[in-house]
Amino acid sequence: MANALQADAITVQFGGLVAVNDVSFSVPEGGIVSLIGPNGAGKTTFFNVLTGLYKPTSGVVRLGDEIITARPPHIIAKHGLARTFQNIRLFGLMTAEENVMVAMHSHMRSGILRTLLKTPHQRREEAQAHARARELLDYVGVGRYASEYARNLPYGDQRRLEVARALALQPKVLLLDEPTAGMNPQESAAFVEFVRRVREEMHVSILLIEHDMSVVMRVSERITVLDQGQKIAEGTPDEIKSDARVIEAYLGKSGVEGGR
Amino acid sequence: MARHTSIESTSNRRWAIGFTAAAAFLFVLYHWIVPNSPQPVHDFVQGWFSNANTNEMIVYIIMALGLNVVVGYAGLLDLGFVAFWAIGGYVAGWLMSSFLGNFQINIFGNPAPGLEMGIHITFWWVLLLAGGFCALWGIIIGAPTLRLKSDYLALVTLGFGEIIPQVFVNGQDINGFNLSNGTQGITPIDPIKFFGFRDLGPFDLDYKFVIYSVICAGMVMVSLRLRSGRLGRAWLAIREDELAASMMGVPLMRTKLSAYAVGAFAGGLGGVVFATHINGVFAERFNFSISIIILAMVVLGGMGNVWGVMVGAIVLSWINGIGLQQLGNTINTTFNTDINFPSFNFLIFGSLLILMMIFRREGFIPEARTRLVMHEHDRDNEEVQ
Numbered sequence: 001m002a003n004a005l006q007a008d009a010i011t012v013q014f015g016g017l018v019a020v021n022d023v024s025f026s027v028p029e030g031g032i033v034s035l036i037g038p039n040g041a042g043k044t045t046f047f048n049v050l051t052g053l054y055k056p057t058s059g060v061v062r063l064g065d066e067i068i069t070a071r072p073p074h075i076i077a078k079h080g081l082a083r084t085f086q087n088i089r090l091f092g093l094m095t096a097e098e099n100v101m102v103a104m105h106s107h108m109r110s111g112i113l114r115t116l117l118k119t120p121h122q123r124r125e126e127a128q129a130h131a132r133a134r135e136l137l138d139y140v141g142v143g144r145y146a147s148e149y150a151r152n153l154p155y156g157d158q159r160r161l162e163v164a165r166a167l168a169l170q171p172k173v174l175l176l177d178e179p180t181a182g183m184n185p186q187e188s189a190a191f192v193e194f195v196r197r198v199r200e201e202m203h204v205s206i207l208l209i210e211h212d213m214s215v216v217m218r219v220s221e222r223i224t225v226l227d228q229g230q231k232i233a234e235g236t237p238d239e240i241k242s243d244a245r246v247i248e249a250y251l252g253k254s255g256v257e258g259g260r
Numbered sequence: 261m262a263r264h265t266s267i268e269s270t271s272n273r274r275w276a277i278g279f280t281a282a283a284a285f286l287f288v289l290y291h292w293i294v295p296n297s298p299q300p301v302h303d304f305v306q307g308w309f310s311n312a313n314t315n316e317m318i319v320y321i322i323m324a325l326g327l328n329v330v331v332g333y334a335g336l337l338d339l340g341f342v343a344f345w346a347i348g349g350y351v352a353g354w355l356m357s358s359f360l361g362n363f364q365i366n367i368f369g370n371p372a373p374g375l376e377m378g379i380h381i382t383f384w385w386v387l388l389l390a391g392g393f394c395a396l397w398g399i400i401i402g403a404p405t406l407r408l409k410s411d412y413l414a415l416v417t418l419g420f421g422e423i424i425p426q427v428f429v430n431g432q433d434i435n436g437f438n439l440s441n442g443t444q445g446i447t448p449i450d451p452i453k454f455f456g457f458r459d460l461g462p463f464d465l466d467y468k469f470v471i472y473s474v475i476c477a478g479m480v481m482v483s484l485r486l487r488s489g490r491l492g493r494a495w496l497a498i499r500e501d502e503l504a505a506s507m508m509g510v511p512l513m514r515t516k517l518s519a520y521a522v523g524a525f526a527g528g529l530g531g532v533v534f535a536t537h538i539n540g541v542f543a544e545r546f547n548f549s550i551s552i553i554i555l556a557m558v559v560l561g562g563m564g565n566v567w568g569v570m571v572g573a574i575v576l577s578w579i580n581g582i583g584l585q586q587l588g589n590t591i592n593t594t595f596n597t598d599i600n601f602p603s604f605n606f607l608i609f610g611s612l613l614i615l616m617m618i619f620r621r622e623g624f625i626p627e628a629r630t631r632l633v634m635h636e637h638d639r640d641n642e643e644v645q
Contacts, residue, residue, distance in 0.1 A: 053507075074506050074511045082508075093500055111491070168508075169509055
């Protein structure tokens with residue numbers, strides 16, 4: 001299967017500190033894969049390289065056939081890499097609907113003049129964007145909050161709104177950064193179902209950073225484990241569960257017996 | 261969505277009707293009521309709400325709306341807005357007077373008899389030219405500086421707002437070229453042709469008020485339309501969370517530059533309008549305090565909300581223009597005191613800004629509040645259906 005996203009030999013150095021060391025990694029088309037690792041393992045740095053926030057010291061990132069290494073974030077987004085944030089970053093004082101519509105920016109054309117003159121093209125484009133935003137809000141289940149300020153939404157719905165916003169980019173790959181942080185087990189379980197449904201119906205590949213192992217094990221098809229900037233394991237959930245190095249990384253040497 | 265839009269546009273329509281009604285009333289007041297009233301009424305109106313001050317108010321509204329695009333929509337702190345006002349004014353000075361006497365150009369211009377040399381271009385074209393020229397300057401200044409984070413951006417704009425007026429103050433001999441006529445300024449400015457039948461000179465304040473109000477209404481429309489479109493959403497997204505905006509496909513530099521250019525355009529309009537209002541361009545009028553006053557208008561009124569900013573501009577330009585002085589005079593005569601009230605102007609503006617930041621950051625008529633009230637309606641309607 002072709003890879004939707006592929007990162008080859010990524011190294012990120014901050015001065016003398018090697019945050020990510022020669023990590024290769026791929027997301028197959030239509031797959032759900034996870035990136036896990038203890039705190040400080042380099043997951044977020046790696047994520048930031050993918051989304052264009054950091055320029056890697058060396059290595060290449062490909063989105064489909066396109067090389068996106070170190071290109072500006074908005075270009076990468078336009079090429080089809082969308083993300084959510086670990087600590088929700090919605091546009092608080094904009095309505096839920098507007099939040100979603102912001103992400104359609106790169107797919108819309110109207111500039112200052114067309115907007116001022118309200119040309120037929122601009123009206124049509126706006127109407128389509130409104131309709132699409134409504135659809136997406138309904139799809140993730142926050143349609144009733146469409147004209148509510150994003151910051152007034154309940155926590156779980158803010159997470160869903162972030163997904164709707166990311167989907168509005170029409171992404172090929174969706175990066176979810178700790179999407180179930182702060183959710184109770186029932187909510188997490190529902191979210192797992194939701195992620196599966198998004199993958200099927202929106203035809204996206206999904207990359208997940210997650211701490212909650214029950215979520216990771218249930219939803220992922222493949223898992224990559226980082227520790228101290230290195231890739232220490234890669235495989236199916238079952239393989240990872242029984243991998244000695246992973247258990248060691250998470251629980252220390254003495255914890256091998258008690259691994260989950 | 262349809263319901264949401266309609267409620268928002270109903271509110272806008274109400275405000276627009278209010279604006280038109282107020283403008284019509286003021287015109288009738290200055291054109292007909294005041295000249296035909298007994299002396300005390302005449303004195304009262306000219307003392308407290310003179311039509312010169314009302315016209316100046318419009319100038320401030322236009323500029324505050326422009327700065328609102330930069331500060332209120334896009335969240336970029338600009339402490340040098342006066343520079344665009346000055347540049348716009350001098351464009352009017354160059355293109356609507358006999359100042360550049362080496363040229364003899366007349367494009368639908370309206371020179372006063374005996375002042376035919378120089379460049380004379382019709383007021384309406386000059387508006388666009390000045391706006392465009394300022395927008396260009398906005399981009400020139402913005403391109404290198406908008407990469408800076410907010411505090412540094414504020415410092416650079418502060419410098420820009422100091423430098424440009426100084427260039428004009430000292431611009432009477434740039435290698436032999438007289439750019440600005442130094443502190444003497446450029447005067448007189450060509451009268452505006454009012455629908456072809458009347459020249460509007462320095463004393464036709466009432467007719468000029470109509471023209472200025474139309475320009476102001478145009479600026480309101482520009483603000484509202486841009487806000488509700490693709491660009492407006494991108495501006496707000498940058499204000500709310502720059503990083504998230506860029507990751508959602510919003511190109512930061514270009515979007516910020518467009519906000520800067522639109523704001524500068526409005527500054528240029530304000531400059532031309534002010535030049536025709538006072539019939540000249542005078543370098544020392546463009547000082548730093550103007551930038552702060554306009555910023556205070558935006559902050560006080562409610563950042564991002566067009567109508568709030570207008571109210572802020574009206575109140576503050578009145579206080580700054582004649583309100584404080586009149587209040588002071590009244591208090592001084594009533595209590596037989598001798599306090600120099602206008603000297604407290606900056607104390608008042610400074611304290612206002614600080615108090616607003618501490619207690620009411622969203623302004624007196626914030627966008628959030630008006631919207632939330634609307635939405636309560638929205639929900640009620642939904643429940644009824």
